[in-house]
Amino acid sequence: xxxxxxxxxxxxxxxxxxxxxxxxxxxxxxxxxxxxxxxxxxxxxxxxxxxxxxxxxxxxxxxxxxxxxxxxxxxxxxxxxxxxxxxxxxxxxxxxxxxxxxxxxxxxxxxxxxxxxxxxxxxxxxxxxxxxxxxxxxxxxxxxxxxxxxxxxxxxxxxxxxxxxxxxxxxxxxxxxxxxxxxxxxxxxxxxxxxxxxxxxxxxxxxxxxxxxxxxxxxxxxxxxxxxxxxxxxxxxxxxxxxxxxxxxxxxxxxxxxxxxxxxxxxxxxxxxxxxxxxx
Ligand code: 13P
Numbered sequence: 001x002x003x004x005x006x007x008x009x010x011x012x013x014x015x016x017x018x019x020x021x022x023x024x025x026x027x028x029x030x031x032x033x034x035x036x037x038x039x040x041x042x043x044x045x046x047x048x049x050x051x052x053x054x055x056x057x058x059x060x061x062x063x064x065x066x067x068x069x070x071x072x073x074x075x076x077x078x079x080x081x082x083x084x085x086x087x088x089x090x091x092x093x094x095x096x097x098x099x100x101x102x103x104x105x106x107x108x109x110x111x112x113x114x115x116x117x118x119x120x121x122x123x124x125x126x127x128x129x130x131x132x133x134x135x136x137x138x139x140x141x142x143x144x145x146x147x148x149x150x151x152x153x154x155x156x157x158x159x160x161x162x163x164x165x166x167x168x169x170x171x172x173x174x175x176x177x178x179x180x181x182x183x184x185x186x187x188x189x190x191x192x193x194x195x196x197x198x199x200x201x202x203x204x205x206x207x208x209x210x211x212x213x214x215x216x217x218x219x220x221x222x223x224x225x226x227x228x229x230x231x232x233x234x235x236x237x238x239x240x241x242x243x244x245x246x247x248x249x250x251x252x253x254x255x256x257x258x259x260x261x262x263x264x265x266x267x268x269x270x271x272x273x274x275x276x277x278x279x280x
Pocket of ligand 1: 023049081082141176177178179204205206207208227228229230231
């Protein structure tokens with residue numbers, strides 16, 4: 001069923017686990033993620049980032065994501081990831097997304113706070129949740145920019161929370177989008193300090209390549225939403241390629257099944273690590 005992301009994050013706080021937020025680019029990925037969620041009785045978030053709309057137009061994939069969530073047997077929030085413009089954020093809300101992110105991490109804190117408050121007032125009209133970001137997560141959602149990591153400062157998180165009352169806050173603790181060149185060294189000292197001084201649900205971007213041990217530690221240290229994108233795309237591509245190599249693809253529908261399988265296996269693996277299985 002389609003739910004507000006706020007509910008999922010509140011339950012994750014009570015249950016001391018994190019909810020997987022999986023980026024999708026087509027119907028097969030949506031079906032694969034939801035198959036894993038239903039099988040494991042896990043709440044999940046389906047998301048798409050604004051930079052990805054050139055491949056998957058919002059007016060086409062958005063209604064598909066919402067319909068799939070409505071028809072799922074587990075709670076599913078539909079989230080607009082890394083919103084850059086009020087125009088696209090509003091379009092996502094009109095389509096029925098139950099959560100939107102405004103990414104003002106590149107702005108001075110003051111402006112990030114002001115714009116986030118504007119987004120919250122728009123989202124309030126739809127009773128949708130809002131995620132914001134402070135500090136800079138490395139890389140970019142589509143690999144087109146080499147954004148340097150700039151870790152979040154606790155005092156900024158405290159101020160941001162008190163001035164915006166945002167539902168979820170993405171922080172930078174050494175994490176980056178895309179595949180890491182070497183295993184990331186997450187700054188748990190910063191995460192612990194932010195968690196101690198705030199009440200907001202924290203979000204970890206750049207999930208691909210983070211070790212299971214670090215995921216578990218994050219999920220017990222205030223991180224309630226973990227974003228996974230590249231790992232899904234890689235898993236889909238690798239599954240298709242191995243099914244071709246094994247002679248398992250004899251026609252289009254086998255190709256489609258391989259895509260669903262790749263997304264399913266990746267979501268299943270992460271749900272089990274995040275501890276969100278049997279929480280629906
Ligand atoms: P990855 O591509 O590293 O998994 O990052 C996903 C993400 O943070 C989407 O916002």
